[in-house]
Amino acid sequence: MRKIVVAIDGYSACGKSSTAKQVASALGYKYIDSGAMYRATTLYFLEHYINLDNPKDVAKALANLHIDFHYNERNGKNETYLNGLNVEEEIRTMRVSEKVSEVSTIKEVRHAMVAQQQKMGKSKGVVMDGRDIGTVVFPQADLKVFMTADMDVRAGRRQEELLAAGTLVDLDEIKQNLAHRDHLDSTRKESPLIKADDAIEIDTSFLSFEDQVAQVVGLAKKIINK
Numbered sequence: 001m002r003k004i005v006v007a008i009d010g011y012s013a014c015g016k017s018s019t020a021k022q023v024a025s026a027l028g029y030k031y032i033d034s035g036a037m038y039r040a041t042t043l044y045f046l047e048h049y050i051n052l053d054n055p056k057d058v059a060k061a062l063a064n065l066h067i068d069f070h071y072n073e074r075n076g077k078n079e080t081y082l083n084g085l086n087v088e089e090e091i092r093t094m095r096v097s098e099k100v101s102e103v104s105t106i107k108e109v110r111h112a113m114v115a116q117q118q119k120m121g122k123s124k125g126v127v128m129d130g131r132d133i134g135t136v137v138f139p140q141a142d143l144k145v146f147m148t149a150d151m152d153v154r155a156g157r158r159q160e161e162l163l164a165a166g167t168l169v170d171l172d173e174i175k176q177n178l179a180h181r182d183h184l185d186s187t188r189k190e191s192p193l194i195k196a197d198d199a200i201e202i203d204t205s206f207l208s209f210e211d212q213v214a215q216v217v218g219l220a221k222k223i224i225n226k
């Protein structure tokens with residue numbers, strides 16, 4: 001059967017990752033969380049006190065960091081590893097969330113991540129979510145989805161995620177973080193978050209998770225069976 005690339009882009013906390021993961025599982029495809037790669041890079045930069053304004057420091061850090069994903073059979077999750085260490089939990093903390101959009105504006109960081117993402121999707125059969133997947137990473141993707149959702153809904157969802165990981169964060173703090181990241185992500189010079197002309201927009205504010213997944217799987221199957 002024909003294998004395709006599904007690109008899912010959109011603002012933070014619109015349900016991209018959980019939808020993409022489920023869509024990949026329904027299609028028997030690989031799921032790649034490109035945001036996790038920017039988060040792991042940010043964690044490395046924080047831990048090594050990298051000066052973001054010093055291109056030499058940034059280049060050295062990029063040469064020394066290695067990111068990959070390993071499937072955890074115990075929880076069924078594809079988890080993020082940084083230089084051989086499982087950082088899946090650490091990269092979701094507010095400490096990383098507060099810095100990640102700034103790190104993602106750096107041209108050299110984007111080039112390194114995009115090159116690795118393109119390699120990961122080379123053999124197709126992949127669902128990747130992020131901000132520039134349909135525009136920069138896979139401009140030829142067979143299916144492009146652009147997800148949006150109301151800010152209150154997004155903040156509530158992110159709060160639940162953080163709570164499930166054991167931290168209660170004030171809703172206003174989350175909203176501020178999301179708004180700040182939206183702004184940085186969509187106004188940065190290097191591959192800003194924009195909807196690709198040929199992307200299909202899905203507003204998830206009032207959709208159940210199951211409906212969200214069903215819509216994307218339906219669109220993908222139409223293309224696969226064409």
Ligand code: DC
Pocket residue numbers: 012013034035036038039100101104129130131132133181185
């Ligand atoms: O999807 P996420 O919230 O985990 O992504 C974290 C940050 O990474 C996000 O604020 C912007 C950046 N990012 C990016 O610039 N490009 C991508 N393809 C994915 C994420």
